[in-house]
Amino acid sequence: MAEPRAFLSFDYDNNLSSRNLFAGQAKSDSPTPFIVEDWSSKSVLPESEWEALISKKIANCHMLIVLVGKSMGSAYGVAAEIAMAKDKNVPIFGVYVDGAGTASTLPSGLARNRVIGWNWTNIAAAIQQMMGEGKNA
Template identity: 30%
Template sequence: MAKKRVFVSFDYDHDQFLKTAIVGQAKLADSPFELADWSIKEHLTGDWKAKARTRIRSVDIVIIMCGQHTHTAAGVNAEMKIAQEEGVTYFLLKGYADKTCTKPLSATSRDNLYAWTWDNLKKLIGGAR
């Protein structure tokens, strides 16, 4: 079975560890996904949102990694809105088991914040939501 292509959105200013951890999981032999791209932090010329939109359109799923400050992360909020507008499947992962994690402001009341375990992540990638 082909691996799902994933775009990972996270708060660059506070949650670099989350990106590192999910990159590691994508490399596992039984991983059902591959990372196609991740949040945009570097300065992009022109309209960075248009470039993010192009990247998000090219994936199967967007994973929104949520930490303590995600509600203040403008880039995460914008990337989630793009996924919503483009109809790209997304879900929110609680980045830290021992901390309060917040949803992006663009999250809807129907958007659940899921526990991040390897088994749970595999189920979510497979469509269990």
């Protein structure tokens, strides 16, 4: 099987730098065998076009990784991406970023017991778990 493809869901307004750092580390520093590609929309699109585009991209991934920051409760797009992943039977887990933790608000659809700290050993274990869940089972 090819390396797992992960769609990164994040709050663009508040966690873009963490997304860039996470994706960069995933490519070079981590012991985690997965591919992170920039699947985000490159321009502002009408909502229906954005939904169709992102839904198709999520369907082509093995998992959705939500980068959970402190302002996650207000990130509409993240909640929409989680719903799309659930609709496509794509397994989901989250990683706390930017000082977020167990007291931080989670986006709708993401269970607290599916969110972990930013530790590459634990992320690798979560990825391995995702590869046996949902559409990957």
